[in-house]
Structure formats: structure tokens, C-alpha cells
Amino acid sequence: MEIHVMWNDYPKLKKELEKTLDLMSSSISLPNKDIENTIIEMFHSGGKLLRPAYLLLFSKLAKQPDSKKSIALAAAMETLHTATLIHDDIIDEADLRRGVTTLQTKFDKDVAVYSGDYLFIVCFKLLVQYTDSLRSIKLNTASMEKVLLGELGQMDTRYHMDITVDEYIQNISGKTAELFALSCFLGYFENGGSKKVAANCREIGKSIGLAFQIVDDILDYSQDTVSIGKPVLEDVKQGVYSLPLICALKENKAYFEPLLSKKEQMTDEDAIKVHEGVVQFKGVEKAYELADYYTEEALRLIQSLPDNKAHTKDTIYEITKNILTRQN
Amino acid sequence: MEIHVMWNDYPKLKKELEKTLDLMSSSISLPNKDIENTIIEMFHSGGKLLRPAYLLLFSKLAKQPDSKKSIALAAAMETLHTATLIHDDIIDEADLRRGVTTLQTKFDKDVAVYSGDYLFIVCFKLLVQYTDSLRSIKLNTASMEKVLLGELGQMDTRYHMDITVDEYIQNISGKTAELFALSCFLGYFENGGSKKVAANCREIGKSIGLAFQIVDDILDYSQDTVSIGKPVLEDVKQGVYSLPLICALKENKAYFEPLLSKKEQMTDEDAIKVHEGVVQFKGVEKAYELADYYTEEALRLIQSLPDNKAHTKDTIYEITKNILTRQN
Numbered sequence: 001m002e003i004h005v006m007w008n009d010y011p012k013l014k015k016e017l018e019k020t021l022d023l024m025s026s027s028i029s030l031p032n033k034d035i036e037n038t039i040i041e042m043f044h045s046g047g048k049l050l051r052p053a054y055l056l057l058f059s060k061l062a063k064q065p066d067s068k069k070s071i072a073l074a075a076a077m078e079t080l081h082t083a084t085l086i087h088d089d090i091i092d093e094a095d096l097r098r099g100v101t102t103l104q105t106k107f108d109k110d111v112a113v114y115s116g117d118y119l120f121i122v123c124f125k126l127l128v129q130y131t132d133s134l135r136s137i138k139l140n141t142a143s144m145e146k147v148l149l150g151e152l153g154q155m156d157t158r159y160h161m162d163i164t165v166d167e168y169i170q171n172i173s174g175k176t177a178e179l180f181a182l183s184c185f186l187g188y189f190e191n192g193g194s195k196k197v198a199a200n201c202r203e204i205g206k207s208i209g210l211a212f213q214i215v216d217d218i219l220d221y222s223q224d225t226v227s228i229g230k231p232v233l234e235d236v237k238q239g240v241y242s243l244p245l246i247c248a249l250k251e252n253k254a255y256f257e258p259l260l261s262k263k264e265q266m267t268d269e270d271a272i273k274v275h276e277g278v279v280q281f282k283g284v285e286k287a288y289e290l291a292d293y294y295t296e297e298a299l300r301l302i303q304s305l306p307d308n309k310a311h312t313k314d315t316i317y318e319i320t321k322n323i324l325t326r327q328n
Numbered sequence: 329m330e331i332h333v334m335w336n337d338y339p340k341l342k343k344e345l346e347k348t349l350d351l352m353s354s355s356i357s358l359p360n361k362d363i364e365n366t367i368i369e370m371f372h373s374g375g376k377l378l379r380p381a382y383l384l385l386f387s388k389l390a391k392q393p394d395s396k397k398s399i400a401l402a403a404a405m406e407t408l409h410t411a412t413l414i415h416d417d418i419i420d421e422a423d424l425r426r427g428v429t430t431l432q433t434k435f436d437k438d439v440a441v442y443s444g445d446y447l448f449i450v451c452f453k454l455l456v457q458y459t460d461s462l463r464s465i466k467l468n469t470a471s472m473e474k475v476l477l478g479e480l481g482q483m484d485t486r487y488h489m490d491i492t493v494d495e496y497i498q499n500i501s502g503k504t505a506e507l508f509a510l511s512c513f514l515g516y517f518e519n520g521g522s523k524k525v526a527a528n529c530r531e532i533g534k535s536i537g538l539a540f541q542i543v544d545d546i547l548d549y550s551q552d553t554v555s556i557g558k559p560v561l562e563d564v565k566q567g568v569y570s571l572p573l574i575c576a577l578k579e580n581k582a583y584f585e586p587l588l589s590k591k592e593q594m595t596d597e598d599a600i601k602v603h604e605g606v607v608q609f610k611g612v613e614k615a616y617e618l619a620d621y622y623t624e625e626a627l628r629l630i631q632s633l634p635d636n637k638a639h640t641k642d643t644i645y646e647i648t649k650n651i652l653t654r655q656n
Binding site: 030031032035087090091108109110111113114115116117118120121122124125128129132134137138141142144145148149151152153155156 | 358359363418419437438441444449452456462465466469470473477
């Protein structure tokens with residue numbers, strides 16, 4: 001499968017993303033080649049590769065970008081992301097991910113558990129092979145901890161109709177934004193960038209990650225009622241209430257309460273009513289306000305980056321704007 | 329719950345093991361206190377704590393044992409071990425572990441997946457907090473990789489009636505022996521021990537781990553037929569054939585074939601027949617031969633350790649002998 005079309009306008013970056021996927025593939029070696037091939041297929045299944053892309057982009061902002069090392073770090077980030085996806089799929093009992101049969105469907109739950117674990121380790125393996133900075137390893141460890149606390153926090157607020165915007169932001173800060181933050185930080189810092197600017201890169205990544213996740217959650221509700229498919233239906237059934245629903249709930253709890261209180265027993269009709277309510281009670285609109293806030297924050301911080309690599313800075317700005325204002 | 333009675337004769341070590349458990353408990357912090365408490369309960373549920381015990385014992389062989397650091401490394405090893413147990417329990421769908429309700433039974437599968445992941449990270453967190461040796465982190469990463477390849481390898485040889493002794497040894501080398509090896513290595517090396525002797529410590533740990541797992545697998549078959557409980561029955565049903573069965577299979581495949589080919593559909597009566605066959609066709613006897621081989625190898629290597637800490641060396645010898653010749 002090709003690299004996602006969104007990178008077609010950036011041929012050099014696209015090339016590096018291809019190398020990143022190649023390195024990921026060559027970093028795994030399992031006794032069972034069927035499982036190995038399924039994981040490799042998953043790597044190549046056409047994800048947006050945003051985390052490695054940001055790592056590579058921020059590496060070019062630094063004075064002495066080391067392409068080989070940056071590709072390895074980018075591979076570590078995407079491997080970590082894939083590990084979390086595999087474990088998410090176990091929990092969601094998902095059959096397909098990006099059109100590819102998931103590991104626990106093709107093989108078994110146990111293969112998915114251990115394969116995810118294995119990819120966590122491959123991430124560390126890539127990191128320790130290519131960096132001699134204990135600081136970076138510590139930061140990676142701290143980030144992974146936040147990712148998992150975000151996942152555990154999300155479970156913890158399941159079916160909470162009074163979940164606050166702050167709690168939601170805290171969950172997605174871990175679950176999504178942390179890896180964006182780490183990618184931007186590592187790309188710059190590991191290529192000789194200063195700690196001070198690297199801290200800004202971290203903040204940029206965090207804002208991008210938050211805006212990205214909110215936009216993702218909004219898009220689930222922006223489809224036609226007819227096509228509300230699995231994702232939003234499943235999430236709501238499983239008690240994962242994202243920002244548009246949280247905002248709409250604040251507006252009119254009485255409308256949603258009888259629907260949401262059915263929990264797993266919610267019917268497709270109920271789900272359509274939830275969807276309609278979210279739009280009707282301005283959940284999508286309100287959520288867009290917060291997405292815009294983080295998008296502007298990200299873009300403002302990008303503009304404040306040092307000017308010595310103006311071209312790269314412009315590219316980061318442009319890509320970020322495109323991603324965060326996408327319509328699908 | 330108290331520390332396992334086996335450590336009563338070693339009050340200083342027992343004290344350090346208590347501190348190890350305390351550090352493990354204070355290293356985790358989850359948004360959901362119920363989950364946190366269940367994990368802490370699991371830490372304190374009376375396991376033998378062999379990996380941290382060996383780490384602490386081997387630390388005392390080194391010239392400048394740093395008790396605080398060794399306890400942290402010991403905590404990292406036991407946390408890692410607990411992470412693998414939590415994920416094993418998901419796969420086995422076990423309700424109880426050491427008499428304590430498992431995470432996925434008390435909460436849900438998703439809690440167990442993410443909690444195990446979280447403990448993997450806590451292991452790294454403890455390591456990077458207390459060591460500044462990239463070499464140790466690299467070794468830890470390599471060991472974790474071997475542990476998971478062992479787990480994946482074991483799955484891969486499931487229901488293989490022609491599984492060889494070599495394949496079994498390879499699986500338990502990863503699954504069990506690797507963490508023993510790493511514990512012995514880190515205890516010595518991280519306290520200023522030489523690389524050369526540390527490599528011997530690694531070998532000792534590996535032999536101990538292999539012998540320990542074989543004895544464990546033998547003990548499953550050494551109970552009365554009446555009391556063959558879950559463990560061996562479940563493992564055989566799930567296609568995990570351990571050494572006594574592998575040896576007996578070589579002796580008389582025709583006896584086992586009709587029983588094992590039923591796979592998950594095996595009845596309790598079938599399992600009793602498997603058990604009887606393993607004893608009748610000398611599976612237990614043969615397995616003991618290999619356990620003895622690794623036990624003697626471990627004891628021989630322990631004796632070859634430098635003599636400057638004769639007391640510690642004797643203690644390691646004594647404890648190892650007791651563990652590897654235990655009857656239950």
C-alpha cells in the first residue's frame with residue numbers, strides 16, 4: 001500500500017516516511033511469519049503517519065538533522081502508536097482496522113495481547129539503538145505512562161453523563177496529545193536543538209494532538225445520519241462520550257439521559273437520536289470552538305519558532321493547518 | 329499478606345523484599361483507586377518473589393552494594409513479571425491468581441490490558457530513575473523482547489504433538505529464564521561488578537530459570553490424580569504441552585494422540601488419562617533428568633563465583649538448591 005496521499009506534495013518527507021515503515025518492518029522478527037506479516041501489513045495499511053511525520057519535520061528545524069537517527073525515532077513513535085492500536089482493537093473487539101483484518105480476529109486474542117506488548121518493546125529497542133540520551137528515554141517512558149493513564153482515565157469516566165470538558169481534555173492529553181508532543185520534542189531535541197526551543201516544540205505537539213483528536217471526534221458526528229457507522233455508535237454504546245456529546249449533554253441532559261442510560265443495550269435508533277441531539281443542541285459547534293482554540297494555539301506557537309529554517313517552519317505551518325481544518 | 333514463608337530464614341533479605349513491594353506499590357498511581365488497590369493487592373498476594381530475591385542476592389556479591397538502587401531494580405523486575413502475569417491471565421481467562429480475583433474478572437478485560445501495559449512502563453520508569461547505565465536499559469529491553477518472543481513462540485507450538493525438547497527449552501528460555509538471568513546480571517553489574525563475572529551471573533540466572541520452570545511443570549504432574557486441578561488440565565486443553573508430556577509423547581505417541589487431538593474438547597476423564605500416561609511412560613522421570621541437569625549447572629556455576637563474599641555465595645547456593653529441589 002502506498003503512503004497516504006496527503007504526503008504527495010512533500011516528496012522528500014514521503015520518501016522518509018517510506019523508510020520509516022521499512023525500518024519498522026525490518027525491526028520485527030517473530031517465530032511465526034504469519035503473525036509477523038500481519039503486523040507488517042498493519043504498518044502499511046495507509047494510516048496518516050502523523051507522529052513520525054511531525055518527528056521528521058521537527059528534526060529538520062534543528063541545526064544538524066541526522067536523517068538516519070530521525071527515521072529510527074520516527075519508527076519508534078509509529079511502532080508505539082501501533083502497539084496501542086492493537087490493544088485498543090482487543091478492547092473494542094474490532095474486526096477491521098483501516099480495512100485490514102485485526103490481529104485478534106485473524107489469529108486470536110492472545111496473539112494480539114503479546115504482539116502489542118512486543119511492539120512496545122520494539123519501540124524501546126529502536127530508541128536505545130539510536131539515541132544515547134537517557135533524558136530522551138526517560139521522556140519516552142514518562143510519555144508512555146501518560147498515554148496509558150489517559151487510556152485508563154478514559155475507561156474510568158465511561159458512562160459518566162456528567163463527564164466534564166476538563167476530564168475529556170485530560171484523557172485525550174494522555175491518549176493522543178502526548179505522543180504528538182513527544183514526537184515534536186524528540187525530532188528537534190535529538191538533533192541538537194536547544195532544550196528551551198525543544199520545550200516549545202513539545203507544547204506545539206500537544207496543541208496539535210488535542211486539536212487533532214477533537215476534530216476526529218467531531219468528524220464522527222459530522223457524517224450524514226444515514227452513514228453513522230460503527231465508530232461513533234460503538235463508542236457511545238461503550239460509554240466513551242467525546243467532546244461534541246459532552247457539550248450537548250451540558251445543554252440538554254434530559255434529552256440524552258433516557259438514551260444513554262441504556263448503555264450497551266442502546267439500539268441503532270437510539271444512536272441516531274443521540275447523533276441528532278448532538279447536532280441539535282450545538283455539540284458540534286461548541287466542540288469546534290475548542291478545536292479552533294487549540295489549532296490557533298498550535299499555529300501561533302509554530303510562528304514563534306526561530307526563523308533560521310523558515311522553509312521548514314512554513315511547511316510545518318501549512319501541514320498543521322491542513323490537518324486541523326480537514327473535513328473528513 | 330506476609331512475605332512468602334520461604335524467606336523467614338533470611339531476615340535481612342525478607343526486609344528488603346518488603347521494601348521492594350512497598351516501592352512497587354508507591355510507584356503506581358492510577359486515576360481509579362479501585363484498580364490501583366487491586367494491582368497492589370496482586371503485588372502482595374504471596375508470590376515467591378524469586379526474581380527480586382535473586383537480584384538482591386547477586387547485588388550483595390558485588391563490591392559496593394547500593395541497597396536503595398538494588399531494591400529499585402528488584403522492584404522493576406517484579407513489576408515486569410506482574411505485567412506478564414496480568415496479560416497471561418487475560419489469555420487464560422483465569423478467575424483467580426494466588427487466591428486473588430484477577431483484574432479482568434474484577435473489572436474488565438480492558439482494565440487488564442491497559443494495567444499490564446502500564447506496569448511494563450512502570451518497570452522502565454523504575455529502571456531509568458535508578459540507573460544511569462544505557463547498557464542496562466538496553467539489556468532490559470533485549471530481555472523483555474526475549475520474554476515476549478518466548479510467549480509468542482509458545483503460542484506458536486500449541487497443539488503440536490511433535491514439539492521437540494529444544495522448542496520447549498527455547499520457549500521457557502524466553503518466557504521464564506530470561507528474567508531470572510536479567511535479575512542476576514543486573515544485581516551484580518549495577519553494583520559495580522565486572523562485566524566478566526556479570527556474564528557468569530547471567531548464565532547462573534538462566535540455568536536457575538530453566539530448572540525452575542521445568543520443576544514447576546513437573547509438579548503439575550506429580551499431584552494425585554484426584555487433585556489434578558485446573559493448571560495442568562487447562563494448559564493441556566489449550567495445547568501448551570510441557571516437558572513431562574513432551575517426553576512421554578516421544579515414548580508412546582499412539583497413547584496420547586486420540587486424547588490430545590480433541591484439543592479444547594478434551595474431557596476431565598481424558599485429562600486424567602493424559603496425566604496417567606505421562607507418569608506411565610516416564611515423562612516425569614525424563615523431565616527430572618533435564619531439571620537435574622540445569623540445577624547442577626546452576627549450582628556448579630554458583631560455586632565458581634569469586635570467593636571474596638563467601639557468605640553470600642553460600643546463601644545463594646543454599647536457596648537455589650532449596651528452590652530447585654522443592655516438592656510442591
